Amino acid sequence: MSGYVFWGIVLALIVAAVIALRIWLPEGSAGRKRAKWATWAFVALLVGGFLHYTLPQHDIVRVVNTYQERQDLNDWTRIFWSSPDDQSTGLINRDVQFLQTIKANGKPMVYRNEDTSWSWPPYFKFDTANLQAEAEDLKSTAAAPQWVSVTHYGWRIVYFSAFPNAVAIKAVAGPDVTIIPWFNIVFFVVLLILVLLFRRMWLQFRERSIDPVLEDMGEAWDSVDDRADQAADRARGVWGRFTGWLGTWKGKSRR
Amino acid sequence: MIAFLRLAVFGFIGLSVLYLLLSIYSRSVRRETLEKTWDAENGPGGDGAARDAYIEAGMRDYEKSLRKKLIWLVYVIPMIVIGVTVYLVNYQ
Numbered sequence: 429m430s431g432y433v434f435w436g437i438v439l440a441l442i443v444a445a446v447i448a449l450r451i452w453l454p455e456g457s458a459g460r461k462r463a464k465w466a467t468w469a470f471v472a473l474l475v476g477g478f479l480h481y482t483l484p485q486h487d488i489v490r491v492v493n494t495y496q497e498r499q500d501l502n503d504w505t506r507i508f509w510s511s512p513d514d515q516s517t518g519l520i521n522r523d524v525q526f527l528q529t530i531k532a533n534g535k536p537m538v539y540r541n542e543d544t545s546w547s548w549p550p551y552f553k554f555d556t557a558n559l560q561a562e563a564e565d566l567k568s569t570a571a572a573p574q575w576v577s578v579t580h581y582g583w584r585i586v587y588f589s590a591f592p593n594a595v596a597i598k599a600v601a602g603p604d605v606t607i608i609p610w611f612n613i614v615f616f617v618v619l620l621i622l623v624l625l626f627r628r629m630w631l632q633f634r635e636r637s638i639d640p641v642l643e644d645m646g647e648a649w650d651s652v653d654d655r656a657d658q659a660a661d662r663a664r665g666v667w668g669r670f671t672g673w674l675g676t677w678k679g680k681s682r683r
Numbered sequence: 684m685i686a687f688l689r690l691a692v693f694g695f696i697g698l699s700v701l702y703l704l705l706s707i708y709s710r711s712v713r714r715e716t717l718e719k720t721w722d723a724e725n726g727p728g729g730d731g732a733a734r735d736a737y738i739e740a741g742m743r744d745y746e747k748s749l750r751k752k753l754i755w756l757v758y759v760i761p762m763i764v765i766g767v768t769v770y771l772v773n774y775q
Contacts, residue, residue: 514685546686552765555773595772629708636711 431507480583482549483615484595486607487578489529489537491567491597494560499524508582508590512543512556525556527563527594529578530570532603539580539594549581551595562597575603694761702757709754710745717741 446467453460501509502520509524511517525541541560544551568574577600582592600607659675717738725734745751 511686546690550765550768551772552769553772554769558773596775629704632708632711632715636715 434504434507482581483612484551484579484581484609485592486609487529487531487537487580488575488600488603488605488607489531489578490570490573490575491527491529491563492569493528493567494526494541494563495528496523496525498522505588505590508585508588509540510542510544510593511547512545525560526591527560527578527597529576532575537584538591539578540582540591541594544593551581551593553593553595559594559597563594566597566599573603575600575605577605577607698758698761702754705754705757706751709750710742713745713750714738714742 449460449463449467453463498521499509500521516522527539527541529537529539531537541556541563542553543556544553546552563576566574566576577598578594579596579598580592580594583590584592655675718734721734721737
């Protein structure tokens with residue numbers, strides 16, 4: 429199953445769940461309020477998870493080995509692998525390069541090393557082979573460690589054999605160096621600016637395009653109301669009532 | 684190649700939508716500013732035709748302004764970002 433089908437199904441399920449909840453829980457009920465909270469929590473989790481998976485992170489590790497292994501890619505866990513070139517979307521299996529590393533706390537971490545090319549996520553990584561060579565060059569032993577910072581995205585999920593994708597590798601002084609995530613800082617600032625911009629654009633649109641229409645509708649309704657009142661005023665007395673009744677035939681009906 | 688075309692086509696569509704929305708927003712903000720300037724200088728009510736003429740003249744100026752041209756950056760900036768990313772990821 430391809431990634432598009434998978435995410436399409438996920439999206440369809442979310443939409444179906446929202447529609448079902450709207451029908452089952454009427455407006456204003458306690459259940460509706462809880463459902464609203466749950467929905468927002470779910471959306472926050474989804475967006476947070478997506479960003480956590482996609483944005484780059486840095487690990488300080490020690491490279492111990494690199495290897496290449498045939499991977500079967502024809503089930504839903506395909507979403508955890510890249511599409512380095514056009515054929516790769518149709519291939520059932522192919523060779524993938526890996527970096528075996530040990531973290532500062534002694535725990536192992538294995539990265540895959542794959543091109544993202546022009547596909548998602550937009551790292552535009554084409555230098556897999558070079559990165560493998562650099563990693564090979566930075567290999568070290570526990571006795572004489574060479575610490576490196578591996579820039580990567582993705583998650584290591586042991587159960588699904590999912591690996592984060594290494595994007596860059598750089599030698600660092602020691603296991604305790606602090607790496608400032610400049611890219612993520614800039615990314616979130618830009619994201620905040622874009623969100624505020626879209627909010628501003630929507631408010632402007634509402635103020636200039638929707639509210640005037642609603643006002644017009646309100647005014648139209650008021651004028652209908654006024655005419656009805658005037659008709660009621662004129663309807664005092666038999667003659668007045670008669671002209672008032674005649675008046676209701678003029679122009680728009682008073683409903 | 685197909686992945687590149689997909690990025691190019693969907694990127695172009697996405698950025699065009701953004702361009703359209705931004706130009707509508709920018710025009711709307713300019714028109715509102717013109718309206719408010721006129722109302723501040725001439726008070727409420729008054730000559731409706733002169734007000735319209737003033738606003739239309741202001742909008743014609745806007746069509747030639749730098750601000751309108753700057754909205755083209757919507758297409759330019761992402762391409763620069765992609766170019767810089769390709770360089771930093773692969774040649775650094």
